[in-house]
Amino acid sequence: MDLFVNILLGISIAATPLVFAAIGELVVEKSGVLNLGVEGMMIIGAISGFAVTIETGSFILGILASIVAGALMAFLFGVLTQSLLANQVATGLALTMFGLGLAALIGQDYSGKSTGDFPKLDIPFISDLPIVGPLIFGQDYLLYLSIILVVAVIWFFNKTRAGLIIRAIGENHDAAHTIGYPVVLYRYYALLFGGACAGLGGAYLSLVQTPIWVENMTAGRGWIALALVVFAAWRPGRALLGAYLFGGITILQLHSQGFGINIEPQILAMLPYLATIVVLVLISRDKTKVRLNAPASLAKSFYAST
Amino acid sequence: MTNETLLTLSGLTKQFPGVLANDNVSFEIKKGEIHALLGENGAGKSTLVKIIYGVNKPDAGTMLLNGIPFSPTKPSEARAQGIGMVFQHFSLFEALTVAENIELGISPELAKNGLRERIIDMSKQYGLELDPDRLIGSLSVGVRQRVEIVRCLLQDPQLIIMDEPTSVLTPQEVDVLFQTLQRLRNEGRSILYISHKLEEIRALCEHATILRGGKVVATCTPAEESAKSLAEMMIGSSLTLPQRETNTPGDVRLSVEHLSLKNEDPFGADLQDINFEVKSGEIFGIAGVAGNGQNKLMEALIGERFCDGASKIQLDGKEITRSGPNDRRKLGMCFIPEERLGHGAVPDMSLWENTIVTARERRQLSNKGFINIGAAHEFAEQVVNDFDVRTAGIEHAARSLSGGNLQKFIVGRELLQSPAVLIASQPTWGVDAGAASSIHQMLLKIAREGTAILLISQDLDELFAISDRIAVIANGKLSKPENVKDLTIEKIGLDMGGQSQESEIHAEA
Structure with a gap:
């Protein structure tokens, strides 16, 4: 039973950074912008959160720093692609490379240090219950935040006017402009939110999952988050589900050796990435579904000609 | 009031x-x-x-x-x-x-x-x-x-x-x-x-x-x-209306049988079992409200997309169902797509470079994979002169021309290839009345010389002015073609509305 609980705990901890990054990118893409720099924003969030926590001793300041750092990276992306109309794909790739390099530079002095354990929810008695105690009432605070965030985004898109405007801008930015919505401004808002979420996802890696700094510690999770958005067909609930599926595959790979399954570890390590590719191919086959949910203006630059 | x-x-x-x-x-x-x-x-x-x-x-x-x-x-x-x-x-x-x-x-x-x-x-x-x-x-x-x-x-x-x-x-x-x-x-x-x-x-x-x-x-x-x-x-000037003479159509040059094509856009119409033929010297018009499958039909005829199953397209008796656009061009099919910038012409390329895009084979503008720049210049000059394209020169980018002038250039480029079959979609859309009238004259002239013309248009006035026969496309299906003199605007309008649309209105009421 302990092993079972441990696996489930492992899955949720593996999934949470993906939830943060994917939900942020989902909002960005719904507004019609493709930011491929998620990996770069995550790693910058990871090092900023880690460094500030070490220097100040405060997890809260560390988390805030990761949010601000991720948003700053996204702002840079916004200036380049929204105001200066640079190509979104190229800029996103550059943002990732820039983020990885800058994080390695900042991180030089922090290798080998540790922040200690991140605080967890602890309700007397309830958190000590078997199984549900640790799984539902004894997780770290950020994990709860990630779930709340997904619910909030669902509510935002379905119940608020601003959410409707963002969907409309992603669907047809020219029409949105004609009826008088400031396309670029809304896209900046979405980008900043996406950057903050990616930063938070990065901080989860360096403060909660493995509370030490290792260069390149995001290890492609930003790319998985991007794939998750497509996997989810731009629906927040499915992005959450997808993140836990991928988290599951990651943990399965760690535990399979324990079960005595004899597969080369390299192949197992490939699993989450292989699954990403397979799922993307399957999703793209159904063009109708993609058209109904995919933002039609995705990755197109908007320029108000009149 | x-x-x-x-x-x-x-x-x-x-x-x-x-x-x-x-x-x-x-x-x-x-x-x-x-x-x-x-x-x-x-x-x-x-x-x-x-x-x-x-x-x-x-x-x-x-x-x-x-x-x-x-x-x-x-x-x-x-x-x-x-x-x-x-x-x-x-x-x-x-x-x-x-x-x-x-x-x-x-x-x-x-x-x-x-x-x-x-x-x-x-x-x-x-x-x-x-x-x-x-x-x-x-x-x-x-x-x-x-x-x-x-x-x-x-x-x-x-x-x-x-x-x-x-x-x-x-x-x-x-x-x-x-x-x-x-x-x-x-x-x-x-x-x-x-x-x-x-x-x-x-x-x-x-x-x-x-x-x-x-x-x-x-x-x-x-x-x-x-x-x-x-x-x-x-x-701001007097207008000449196109003059049409009655002509007797010749042999079938383009024949389309059982053409079906699924639309990848869930909001677009699938083409369903389309049959028609266009004869030498004839202008065959296809009327219809936008979004009823015209774009798919154009793609299928150009050869950008191959059709499903039993579809069969023949050019002068030769089967071209599985030929790509360049092979079709070689055999004498020329195209005037609806979208001028991006489909009919490459916006950032000069006019002479734009001639190579479609006229390479039929006007020998390239040789063993090398562009014959001299020939392309000469051909572009010929288009500009013969078709009265107002431009500062053939070195200028296609996007620098006004809509009407670029359209005259594209029409000229295709007509000077003496096509066996010309497929034109909305050739006068967004073009001023003067240019539209001269494009109509050009189409009538080349039809007299034996080209079979398929004209896809949403403009009924245009179709009635120059076509010999008209069919209507609605929801991806083509109605039975009729001679223009047997048709009225009301009759066409009913076909344009299509059966499916009427049932939709009933469903809502």
């Missing part, structure tokens, strides 16, 4: 880089009148209404609304003061529902409570049936226009601007629209009606203001003018 003035425009001027779009435009719109704004493409109509609707800011000039200075800086301000607009290319979002689309176009206060009920009430009251939960993408163009009109009416506007509202409708839908407009006028609202369809304006509008080159060139009472005199005021 009262004699009170609703909106006064005085001295409006708007400069864009390279063009003076509006030059000292002044006129007034009375309360309870339908006022026509006439002019060719590029005459400055769109710029002017965007100023009234608060999208553009004038460089000079003032407006008075009910005698009070009026200068909206954004559309929501214009809407708040009683200006509504129905756009030509609808400002609607396909993946959102009718109700969501309407909510986006009105003020947040109006959108708050019971919007669905008010949409249903308003649409019943004006006989414009709508289902608030349908996705826009699943609606026909006529119904989409209703959505825009209902959205406009929910804000109780004093002035409704309508930009080319009939260009996308079937003749029957036009009648319904006119009834609605007359009803709105009787309620005391004013309508600014933009069009270049002269008969419509004569039937509907009390006053007309005519723009040419950004200036007001005339104001008149349309009922007292003839369509010809209105046209001449609009283009």
Whole structure:
């Protein structure tokens, strides 16, 4: 039973950074912008959160720093692609490379240090219950935040006017402009939110999952988050589900050796990435579904000609 | 109609880089009148209404609304003061529902409570049936226009601007629209009606203001003018109509059998079992409202997409069903696609480079994979001279030409390849009347010389002016072709509406 609980705990901890990054990118893409720099924003969030926590001793300041750092990276992306109309794909790739390099530079002095354990929810008695105690009432605070965030985004898109405007801008930015919505401004808002979420996802890696700094510690999770958005067909609930599926595959790979399954570890390590590719191919086959949910203006630059 | 003035425009001027779009435009719109704004493409109509609707800011000039200075800086301000607009290319979002689309176009206060009920009430009251939960993408163009009109009416506007509202409708839908407009006028609202369809304006509008080159060139009472005199005021010169001689068609040059093609866009129409043939010397017209499969048909004929299953396309008796565009060109098929920039021509390439794109084989513009620059220059010069393309030179990029001139260049480039079959989609769309008339002459001339021409168009006047036979495409199906002399606009209009659309209206009622 302990092993079972441990696996489930492992899955949720593996999934949470993906939830943060994917939900942020989902909002960005719904507004019609493709930011491929998620990996770069995550790693910058990871090092900023880690460094500030070490220097100040405060997890809260560390988390805030990761949010601000991720948003700053996204702002840079916004200036380049929204105001200066640079190509979104190229800029996103550059943002990732820039983020990885800058994080390695900042991180030089922090290798080998540790922040200690991140605080967890602890309700007397309830958190000590078997199984549900640790799984539902004894997780770290950020994990709860990630779930709340997904619910909030669902509510935002379905119940608020601003959410409707963002969907409309992603669907047809020219029409949105004609009826008088400031396309670029809304896209900046979405980008900043996406950057903050990616930063938070990065901080989860360096403060909660493995509370030490290792260069390149995001290890492609930003790319998985991007794939998750497509996997989810731009629906927040499915992005959450997808993140836990991928988290599951990651943990399965760690535990399979324990079960005595004899597969080369390299192949197992490939699993989450292989699954990403397979799922993307399957999703793209159904063009109708993609058209109904995919933002039609995705990755197109908007320029108000009149 | 009262004699009170609703909106006064005085001295409006708007400069864009390279063009003076509006030059000292002044006129007034009375309360309870339908006022026509006439002019060719590029005459400055769109710029002017965007100023009234608060999208553009004038460089000079003032407006008075009910005698009070009026200068909206954004559309929501214009809407708040009683200006509504129905756009030509609808400002609607396909993946959102009718109700969501309407909510986006009105003020947040109006959108708050019971919007669905008010949409249903308003649409019943004006006989414009709508289902608030349908996705826009699943609606026909006529119904989409209703959505825009209902959205406009929910804000109780004093002035409704309508930009080319009939260009996308079937003749029957036009009648319904006119009834609605007359009803709105009787309620005391004013309508600014933009069009270049002269008969419509004569039937509907009390006053007309005519723009040419950004200036007001005339104001008149349309009922007292003839369509010809209105046209001449609009283009500033006399107009020659295409001359057609009766000709006897020859052998079948293009034959299409059982052509089916699935549309990857869930909102687009699938082509279903299309059969027709085009004979030498014949112009075969395909009418239809936009979005009924014309684009797919064009792609299938060009060879950009191969058709499904039992489809069979033959050119001069030779099967080309599985040949790509270049092979089809080699055999003598030439194409004038609807989209000039990006499909008909590469926008950033020079005119001479653009000749190589399609005429490489038939005009020997390349040799063993190398471009023959001299030959391409010569050919481009020939197109420019023979077809009266106004350009500063063949070194200039395609995008620097005006719509009409670029279209003349593309038509010329294809015609000089002496095609066996010419496929043209909307060849005069967005082209000024002078250029349109000369393109029509060119098509008639090459048909006389033996080319089989397939003309896909939404413009019924164009189809009736130059085609020999016409069929209608509706929902991806082609009706039985008929000789033009046996056809009436009403008959075509019924086919354009299509059976499926009627059942859709029943389902909603």
